[in-house]
Every structure is written in structure tokens, then in C-alpha cells.
Amino acid sequence: MRDSCSRELTCIARSDPRIIILSGDIGNHMFDGFKAEFPDRFYNCGVAEANMISVAAGLALSGYRPFVYTFAAFDLTRCYEQVRIDVCFQNLPVVIIGLGGGLTYAPLGPTHYICEDISILRCLPNMTIVCPADQAEVMASLRSSLDHHGPMYIRINKKNEPCIYTGEPDFSLGRAQLIQDGNDVCIITTGVLLSEVIRAARILEERNISACVVHFHTIKPVDEIMLREVFSRFSVVVSVEEHTLPGGLGGMIAEWMIDNRIKSSDLIRIGTGDYFLTHCLSQKEARDHFGISADLIAGKIADGLNK
Amino acid sequence: MALAAKISGNKYRSFVLMSDGECNEGTVWEAVLLAPVQKLGNLIFIVDNNGWQATGRCDDIMHLNPLADKFKTFGWNSFEVDGHNFEELLNIFHSIPVDSEKPTAIIAHTVKGKGVSFMEGDNNWHYRIPTADDVTRAKAELGLE
Structure with a gap:
């Protein structure tokens, strides 16, 4: 995702001179192509994220379209006030690319991995939150950000994500994607975990459980039409996310259910635990640890259905 | 912890091992501004000054130097030392006045991967x-x- 992100930004920058990239002292060589073509449109702002977000806000106020790039763990938490006031309060078209939102950087420990990014952004007015599932969706979300007139967060993984879409994804901001239909249960997920969910659905199929899979690449604003359709059809809905349960995808759906008095369906939420990992694990090991890899997701869903 | 020692009257000193790249962060300079006001002479920063950060030379990314002078103008004692010379380092550690009201920064010049x-x-x-x-x-x- 990281490389497709830099390639796509280089591509769209050719036809849009407003695009500026700000990096927080990461992406060594990753943006070499961009820098070679647009030497005056790339700025390494150093390990100083609060200032970087303020710089982005100033650029946006001046008519540019800044893309801020660093670790998700740094470009939201170190500078939350600047994200809130400089960017969101002023409703500026700043795109914050959060590298490694989720467990991508679990090998580097709790300073570098983050499973709280969606929660802390969901409550910010004007913020749009997008979690692409694969490289094609990263590129589509970057392109769509140029037609969007407000702050946007794009949560990306590092590399080697399974490809979900064979062709160009039918991507539209705020509209969820039906990935596969099913009859017994509906699994809602977001971002790169979609590949695990698709595998979980296959495992369930072997156990004669037919699972519908829906991808909410946009968490905010949420596709309420899709939620209504899902909850009108399924008595059990499962949310699966590479994110902590408080305030994430499942939390958002639970809030929506309460607000809309949905009482006919059960919601099962699957996500990471409400604690920090204190030892370094690979992304796969960390997914296993939290029970969000395909076989463990399938097991939890089967248990939830009492089958 | 340095402030806690002052409040509680404990005699320990707090040593902070940090990097030059880390000095990009605003919070470092917030601490640098606060410590002299609180007379935290028990606080010692050791900056591993190898001149590099993640994506390049520190000086090409953020204007850090002259780092020792920056600390001085912020009200700190500051010393420069060859970070690979243990004798020099020990001499500096021994020379930091225990009852100083000024915090101390030791800029240890090092070579990455030496x-x-x-x-x-x-x-x-x-x-x-x-x-x-x-x-x-x-x-x-x-x-x-």
C-alpha cells in the first residue's frame, strides 16, 4: 500500500499542481520519484508532527492540497490539537495518511502500532475516515480525496496486502461495498482485515454457514442505507476490525443501532483488546493474539451462531 | 522524576539518554524551557549526537545546530564531548555540580555504526x-x- 500510495500521489500530482506532500521524517526513498518530478512540492517536516499538521493547514488555507504522511501512531496522537483545531475546526482539505493504522507495526511495539486511530478521529467534526482494503482502493481513495472539501484520514498498511479487487474498484466515498452475499450472518469489516474476513467466510462455508461480507471502507460518514439493508436482512451481524472495540467500527454500528432502535438483530463485535501489547509480535502473530485472523474470526462467529 | 526528587527532597539525579533527531520534537523544547525555571539541577540530558535521523542528515531536515549553544541560551549548562571516549564522558559526569540549580545537557558527538x-x-x-x-x-x- 505504501508504494502504491506514493506512485498514485506522483501520478495525480502531474495534473494537479495544488498537491504538496509533507512527511514526518519517514518514507526514505519512497518518495524519490515524486521528489525528482516535483522538488518544490515535497517537504520533510522532521520529527515534529504538531508543526507539520499546522503547516498543512496553512498550505490548505492558501489553496494547496496537502497530503501529510507519517506513521498513524504519530500523525494523530502527537498533534491531536492541531488536527482538531487547525484542520477540522476550519474544515480544511488536508489529507492525513496514517501509515500502519492497526497492527502493521506491532513488531515495533506500542510506540509504533496504533489501534485507537479510528476512535480518536470519529468524534472530530468534519473528519472523513477511510480504510482501504488493498492497493487499488488506496489509489481510489487518494483520487477521490481531491473532490472532497474537508479533512480526510486514510489508514494504510505497509506492504504485501492481498489484492481484493481484480479490476478497478467501484469506489465511492461513504458507500459501503458488498463483497459477497450470504444468508446466515453478515460480517462487516473495514480496511486490510477484509482479506482475513473473506477467508473466514470461506471457513464458515465449509461449516455450512453462509456469510455475507460487507466492506465499509468509509467509516465516517457511514453508509446508513447499507446498514439499514444489512440489519433488515440479518438477525446476526458481526463487526470485525483491526482496531480496539471502544469507538471503532463495531462501536459506531452499536451507536447506530441504539439511535435507530434496532432490536431485531444481535451485533457481535470482534476487534483488538483494550490493552497495550507489551511484547513485540509480527502483524500475523498480533492478529492471532487478538483473535482477528481468519480461523479465529470464523470460530467466534460459529460460536456466536451456536453452530 | 527530576521534579519529584526536588519536591520529595531525594538526592537522586535523572539522566535522559536521547538522540539529536529526537530534538526535532517540540516537547523536548517544552521540557528544556521548564527545567531551568524549576531549578532542576538534578536533570541531565545526554544527546547522542550522531548527525543522522531516519531520512537524512539532521541539519538538512531541522535546524538543530549549534545544539550546545541552544541549551546554553535556554538556561542550561552544556558540554560537548566525544561520545566514544569513556574517559572524557566520565570526566564530564564527575564535573556536573551536584548542587547546581541549572540542568545540564551533554552533547555527545558520536558516529552512527562506529x-x-x-x-x-x-x-x-x-x-x-x-x-x-x-x-x-x-x-x-x-x-x-
Whole structure:
């Protein structure tokens, strides 16, 4: 995702001179192509994220379209006030690319991995939150950000994500994607975990459980039409996310259910635990640890259905 | 912790080992502004000043130097030392006045990857994970076998 992100930004920058990239002292060589073509449109702002977000806000106020790039763990938490006031309060078209939102950087420990990014952004007015599932969706979300007139967060993984879409994804901001239909249960997920969910659905199929899979690449604003359709059809809905349960995808759906008095369906939420990992694990090991890899997701869903 | 020692009357000193790249962060300078006002002479920063950060030379990314002078103008004692010379380091540690009201910054000049021919001066090792062979070679070059 990281490389497709830099390639796509280089591509769209050719036809849009407003695009500026700000990096927080990461992406060594990753943006070499961009820098070679647009030497005056790339700025390494150093390990100083609060200032970087303020710089982005100033650029946006001046008519540019800044893309801020660093670790998700740094470009939201170190500078939350600047994200809130400089960017969101002023409703500026700043795109914050959060590298490694989720467990991508679990090998580097709790300073570098983050499973709280969606929660802390969901409550910010004007913020749009997008979690692409694969490289094609990263590129589509970057392109769509140029037609969007407000702050946007794009949560990306590092590399080697399974490809979900064979062709160009039918991507539209705020509209969820039906990935596969099913009859017994509906699994809602977001971002790169979609590949695990698709595998979980296959495992369930072997156990004669037919699972519908829906991808909410946009968490905010949420596709309420899709939620209504899902909850009108399924008595059990499962949310699966590479994110902590408080305030994430499942939390958002639970809030929506309460607000809309949905009482006919059960919601099962699957996500990471409400604690920090204190030892370094690979992304796969960390997914296993939290029970969000395909076989463990399938097991939890089967248990939830009492089958 | 340095403030806690002052409040509680404990005599310990707090040593903070940090990097020059880390001095990009605003919070470092917030601490640097607060410490002299609170007369935290028990606080010692040791800056591992190797001149590199993740994506390049520190001075090409953020204007850090002259780092020792920056600390001085912020009301700190500051010393510059060869970070690879243990004798010099020990002398500096011993010379920090215990009852000073000024915090102290020791700018330890170092070379990233020093003593390992294939690492020294190559910033790619900021990210790269050494293989088992690399570790064996590095240990041999450092006389750690």
C-alpha cells in the first residue's frame, strides 16, 4: 500500500499542481520519484508532527492540497490539537495518511502500532475516515480525496496486502461495498482485515454457514442505507476490525443501532483488546493474539451462531 | 522524576539518554524551557549526537545546530564531548555540580555504526535489520567474539 500510495500521489500530482506532500521524517526513498518530478512540492517536516499538521493547514488555507504522511501512531496522537483545531475546526482539505493504522507495526511495539486511530478521529467534526482494503482502493481513495472539501484520514498498511479487487474498484466515498452475499450472518469489516474476513467466510462455508461480507471502507460518514439493508436482512451481524472495540467500527454500528432502535438483530463485535501489547509480535502473530485472523474470526462467529 | 526528587527532597539525579533527531520534537523544547525555571539541577540530558535521523542528515531536515549553544541560551549548562571516549564522558559526569540549580545537557558527538565497516556512516542501517551473518561480522570487527 505504501508504494502504491506514493506512485498514485506522483501520478495525480502531474495534473494537479495544488498537491504538496509533507512527511514526518519517514518514507526514505519512497518518495524519490515524486521528489525528482516535483522538488518544490515535497517537504520533510522532521520529527515534529504538531508543526507539520499546522503547516498543512496553512498550505490548505492558501489553496494547496496537502497530503501529510507519517506513521498513524504519530500523525494523530502527537498533534491531536492541531488536527482538531487547525484542520477540522476550519474544515480544511488536508489529507492525513496514517501509515500502519492497526497492527502493521506491532513488531515495533506500542510506540509504533496504533489501534485507537479510528476512535480518536470519529468524534472530530468534519473528519472523513477511510480504510482501504488493498492497493487499488488506496489509489481510489487518494483520487477521490481531491473532490472532497474537508479533512480526510486514510489508514494504510505497509506492504504485501492481498489484492481484493481484480479490476478497478467501484469506489465511492461513504458507500459501503458488498463483497459477497450470504444468508446466515453478515460480517462487516473495514480496511486490510477484509482479506482475513473473506477467508473466514470461506471457513464458515465449509461449516455450512453462509456469510455475507460487507466492506465499509468509509467509516465516517457511514453508509446508513447499507446498514439499514444489512440489519433488515440479518438477525446476526458481526463487526470485525483491526482496531480496539471502544469507538471503532463495531462501536459506531452499536451507536447506530441504539439511535435507530434496532432490536431485531444481535451485533457481535470482534476487534483488538483494550490493552497495550507489551511484547513485540509480527502483524500475523498480533492478529492471532487478538483473535482477528481468519480461523479465529470464523470460530467466534460459529460460536456466536451456536453452530 | 527530576521534579519529584526536588519536591520529595531525594538526592537522586535523572539522566535522559536521547538522540539529536529526537530534538526535532517540540516537547523536548517544552521540557528544556521548564527545567531551568524549576531549578532542576538534578536533570541531565545526554544527546547522542550522531548527525543522522531516519531520512537524512539532521541539519538538512531541522535546524538543530549549534545544539550546545541552544541549551546554553535556554538556561542550561552544556558540554560537548566525544561520545566514544569513556574517559572524557566520565570526566564530564564527575564535573556536573551536584548542587547546581541549572540542568545540564551533554552533547555527545558520536558516529552512527562506529567500528563496523559496513555500517559506519550508512544511514540505511537506521531501518535495516542485521542478518545473523551481519551480527557475526560486526561482533568480530568490534572485538566482541
